[in-house]
Amino acid sequence: MKAMLKIEGLTAAIDEKTVLKGIDLEVPAGEVHAIMGPNGSGKSTLGYVLAGREGYEVTGGSVQFRGEDLLAMEPEDRAAAGLFLAFQYPVELPGVGNANFLRQAMNALRRKRGEAELDAMQFLKLVRGRMKALGMTEEMLKRFVNVGFSGGEKKRNEILQMAVLEPAFCVLDETDSGLDIDALKIVADGVNALRGPERGMLVITHYQRLLTYIVPDRVHVLLGGRIVRSGGPELALELEEKGYGELQQAA
Amino acid sequence: MASSSRQPEMAVPVMDGAVREMGGAPMPLVHPSVAAMLELRRAEEGPEWLATLRDRAAEAFARLGFPTRRNEAWHYTDLRSLAELRFAAPERGGAARLPDGVADAGAPRLVFVDGAFRPDLSDLDSLPDGVRVESLSSLLAMGGGEGRLGALADAESGTFVALNTMLADDGAVITCTAAPEAAARLHLVSVGRGGGERPVAFHPRHLIHIAEGAELTLFDSALGEGAYLNNTVAEITLGKAARMTHVRLQAEAATGFQVSTVFAHVAEEAEYDSFVLATGARLARNEVHATLAGPKAVAHLNGAQLGDGARHVDTTTVLTHAAPNCASRQTFKSVLSGASRAVFQGKIHVHQVAQKTDGYQMNQALLLSPTAEIDAKPQLEIYADDVKCSHGATVGELDADQLFYLRSRGLPLAEARAMLIEAFLADALEAVRDETLRAALAAATAAWWARAHAEAGA
Numbered sequence: 001m002k003a004m005l006k007i008e009g010l011t012a013a014i015d016e017k018t019v020l021k022g023i024d025l026e027v028p029a030g031e032v033h034a035i036m037g038p039n040g041s042g043k044s045t046l047g048y049v050l051a052g053r054e055g056y057e058v059t060g061g062s063v064q065f066r067g068e069d070l071l072a073m074e075p076e077d078r079a080a081a082g083l084f085l086a087f088q089y090p091v092e093l094p095g096v097g098n099a100n101f102l103r104q105a106m107n108a109l110r111r112k113r114g115e116a117e118l119d120a121m122q123f124l125k126l127v128r129g130r131m132k133a134l135g136m137t138e139e140m141l142k143r144f145v146n147v148g149f150s151g152g153e154k155k156r157n158e159i160l161q162m163a164v165l166e167p168a169f170c171v172l173d174e175t176d177s178g179l180d181i182d183a184l185k186i187v188a189d190g191v192n193a194l195r196g197p198e199r200g201m202l203v204i205t206h207y208q209r210l211l212t213y214i215v216p217d218r219v220h221v222l223l224g225g226r227i228v229r230s231g232g233p234e235l236a237l238e239l240e241e242k243g244y245g246e247l248q249q250a251a
Numbered sequence: 252m253a254s255s256s257r258q259p260e261m262a263v264p265v266m267d268g269a270v271r272e273m274g275g276a277p278m279p280l281v282h283p284s285v286a287a288m289l290e291l292r293r294a295e296e297g298p299e300w301l302a303t304l305r306d307r308a309a310e311a312f313a314r315l316g317f318p319t320r321r322n323e324a325w326h327y328t329d330l331r332s333l334a335e336l337r338f339a340a341p342e343r344g345g346a347a348r349l350p351d352g353v354a355d356a357g358a359p360r361l362v363f364v365d366g367a368f369r370p371d372l373s374d375l376d377s378l379p380d381g382v383r384v385e386s387l388s389s390l391l392a393m394g395g396g397e398g399r400l401g402a403l404a405d406a407e408s409g410t411f412v413a414l415n416t417m418l419a420d421d422g423a424v425i426t427c428t429a430a431p432e433a434a435a436r437l438h439l440v441s442v443g444r445g446g447g448e449r450p451v452a453f454h455p456r457h458l459i460h461i462a463e464g465a466e467l468t469l470f471d472s473a474l475g476e477g478a479y480l481n482n483t484v485a486e487i488t489l490g491k492a493a494r495m496t497h498v499r500l501q502a503e504a505a506t507g508f509q510v511s512t513v514f515a516h517v518a519e520e521a522e523y524d525s526f527v528l529a530t531g532a533r534l535a536r537n538e539v540h541a542t543l544a545g546p547k548a549v550a551h552l553n554g555a556q557l558g559d560g561a562r563h564v565d566t567t568t569v570l571t572h573a574a575p576n577c578a579s580r581q582t583f584k585s586v587l588s589g590a591s592r593a594v595f596q597g598k599i600h601v602h603q604v605a606q607k608t609d610g611y612q613m614n615q616a617l618l619l620s621p622t623a624e625i626d627a628k629p630q631l632e633i634y635a636d637d638v639k640c641s642h643g644a645t646v647g648e649l650d651a652d653q654l655f656y657l658r659s660r661g662l663p664l665a666e667a668r669a670m671l672i673e674a675f676l677a678d679a680l681e682a683v684r685d686e687t688l689r690a691a692l693a694a695a696t697a698a699w700w701a702r703a704h705a706e707a708g709a
Binding site for chain 1: 651652653655656657658659660661662663664666667670671673674675676677678
């Protein structure tokens, strides 16, 4: 099957310090891949590089997304092309209403794709259904984006954005961090609801826990900026048991 | 300064070519543009009190001249670009139309073109009961205005007030006795028309009185085209427990100058609630002098100034607490792009008698480019011992993490920046409770951003 996301020999640096040292990874449409690794292995860097955050300098390699050169695109063009990054630390936007933010983002994407914009009524109808599924109260739409949200609320808000914007490919960066088990299940249900034959996902996580609920097709272990092992979902269980120590010694 | 030692009280800024001597007798050194303004004074046909007022104003103007940066109150605003121009008096009458872009405030409208009242463009049919409106020109023609014109604005207080007092021939004279339930609203529109051989200067003088217990919402918008100076002075008195909401939109032509000086005298339990949005003019100075004159009086002086290109915008406030138990709130926000500059000078002066004063002042600036600049000067002068006065200032730029977050959701850079600018201004604009007017200000903000963004070519 043709890869939706194809990463080849990707190297990247932050402040001239090389963090990604040659990543090769292919994720076909319809599959969920997990990236696991200890702190400092380059997991979040990979997510940010894919989304196009400033300050992350790509020093080599390439990323093809749906046949296009992802790294040549501005962040908003990557979003329009169908890429979505659920942030590990969602950003607070004081003064920006959650509903307004979500509607403007959705309409910006629709404009770029040549689709008609949604008016406030159409938008509300759509978003209400999605919120209910995520166990979110409508009051959260009226608040400023992520301001005063608990850790769990912030993560749910990320998944809500994902559910409303319906990206072709989702990168989830430590979406499980800071969630209790109930919130984790809700978030996982939200993610699973988006799985489908047309959509790819890259789930970045430190722990196996999340992968009990979002069962991946493939698991890759990231260590010291390289993928050192790949396998099926059983690899996650193995790591949970043995930890990263053995692999770290080998690497 | 050859002659200044003989007549120090007539010393004015000296420019080359300004020295005129006649028959060997030293003349006061007058800046050519000051001389040009003095020449615009017409022979006074009015009553003696008015002639005296004008004489004294002319004398003060000649003596004060255009302030230079050595003058502390004008240290951050360089007036040379204004002072080098030779202004003409505007031609009165003639065809004029209301320009596009005048916000519909849903209120009776008084229109002034180059400072002159234009009944043909105004719409006063639905003037609410308890609101009396006339033009200053007709008031003066009827021999009225004594004791009212100049009651608060002393020509000695500064060059532009002196200039206005010398030349003001029209303006709005508003008396409001309408009860709060009447929800009386008015819209004052100033249209500047440059485009002639010489830039024109006009000097509207508004006299506004809100009677005891009465309430008025006044929307004051200024726009125009070409090169001109709009030198407005407003004298506003609020009687006991009166209330005035004064929302102003300064959207003057990019080649225009505006100097606006507002004097507000707020009596016991009265409230003056003002908001100024400045988006236009090549150089603008908004000066507000509010005096809380009776116990439990309240003043809100809020606003936002938006700069782009090489524009200069200055807000200067002087808030005087002259009675006990009064409260004042000031929140000003500046958003500056390009090489624009903003000034915020805010002085809170608490008299000894003004115990239990509650004063608050906040000035925040967002710089969108490395060449934009803000100068901020808060000043507290407190002579009472039981007061609560605070002030603060912040300067920052757009947050890179917030911008990235918005862009990662598909918002183009310009839209993401606009959203964060709007968010920055949101809590200031919230102070405008009139929804129609708040919407008009939001539209003006959006129009400013469209222009600033286009200019920046980003």
